[in-house]
Amino acid sequence: MQVHDIFPTLLPRNSEFTIYDGLINVKNESYQLRIELPQANGGVQPGSLENARIDCDWRLSHLLGDYLDVLRQRLKLSNTLPVFLVEFRAIVESCITAAVSSSSSSASANAGWPQSLRLPPKFFSRIIKEIEGLGWDRLAFVDPSFSHLQLVAHDDGHRSHPVTVHFDSNYPTVAPHCTVDLPAAFELRWSSQDGCLQDVYHQFTEALKAYADFWHLMDEIDSSVWVLEPEHPNRSAVLRRIAISSSTSVQIEVDATAPRALPTIQLLGAAQAVSPLREHLNRNLDNWDVNQSILDNLTMLLGVDFPSKSTTKKEEFHVACGICYAYRLDDAAPTEVCADERCKQPFHHLCLYEWLRTLPASRVSFNVIFGSCPYCEQPITVKMNG
Secondary structure (H helix, E strand, O other), rough: OHHHHHHHOEEEEOOOOEEEEEEEEEEEEEEEEEEEEOOOOOOEEEOOOOOEEEEEEEHHHHHOOOHHHHHHHHHHHOOHHHHHHHHHHHHHHHHHHHHHOOOOOOOOOOOOHHHHHOOOOHHHHHHHHHHHHHHHHHHEEEEOOOEEEEEEEEEEOOOOOEEEEEEOOOOOOOOEEEEEEOEEEEEEEOOOOOOOHHHHHHHHHHHHHHHHHHHHHHHHHHHHHHHEEEOOOOOOOEEEEEEOOEEEEEEOOOOOOOOOOOOEEEEEEHHHHHHHHHHHHHHHHHOOOOOOOOHHHHHHHOOOOEEEOOOOOOOHHHOOOOOOOOEOOOOOOOOOOOOOOOOOEEEHHHHHHHHHHHOOOOEOOOOOOEEEOOOOOOOOEEEEEO
16 A cells, blocks of 8 residues: 555655655545655665654644644654554544534534544553653554553563553553463552553563573473474463374473473373373382473483474374364364274264264263274273263
């Protein structure tokens, strides 16, 4: 999208396309507008409008009122001029609608304005001032309505972590709400007197320090071996299901506040294949070493060498369900495996349960369905409750 696509009569006044001047038409009303863009190497500086300027005629200035200063700040925050002009046109349209509605009642006029324009100018000025105090380099984006913005912080391992700050219209009297990707809830301590974005950022970076070792240990797992679930772990994920073979895997749940402690361990796969792993695990539980990584401890506990990403492919362990022929079903991977060594076909729990439930020869005992493998017809079982 180009400038002429939005305002055809807002024309460039020089060959460098750094000055635009002309008439803009909004809701059949015409206004004079002039925009001067920053220059670099004889042209518009790419990716930055920080030093851009905007001026307009007195009618448009009167229509926008105090919000003109806010729009000047929005221009400096925009990535490109067309992006700003789309937002500018929408706001002018809302202002015209509000002005027309004001002739009937002030209440209806206020209702005609978008949410961002119902806020006092000092709200926007405060947010912009706090961003400047914090540093523009820590800002990922800001919503055009200023209802929320996203900051980015880095932990001791140079990993980036976003925090989305949602503002109430009574900010800072009312504390902002923060959305984060952490293993535990982020509790913001807030003072209605002197709370600001700097406080949010500082408390968030302090919270990151508590999980630095957890992320270091989980990153080692994610980068070294094949993690079957979750398929794309986020920073809050404490579960990992790690491939051991095409028919067996181990699932761990790590305490993010004590990541080097013994995690919850569950072995998944055919009983015949899992049995020796479980015996090895039980014999070595007391040997868990908090000075070693989770991956090294698991290797010791199970007596296995996990398939390496450098020598194997993930597809070798993404074996599709033998009933629905898909790997994922409602985000679940196949966890039930035929115990026959010649078969070892995996199934989704739900698929196998539904299959066995419909067979006349299947029987139920103590919440377990006994039946035959759909592939090799050897005995196979599945728990009814999953």
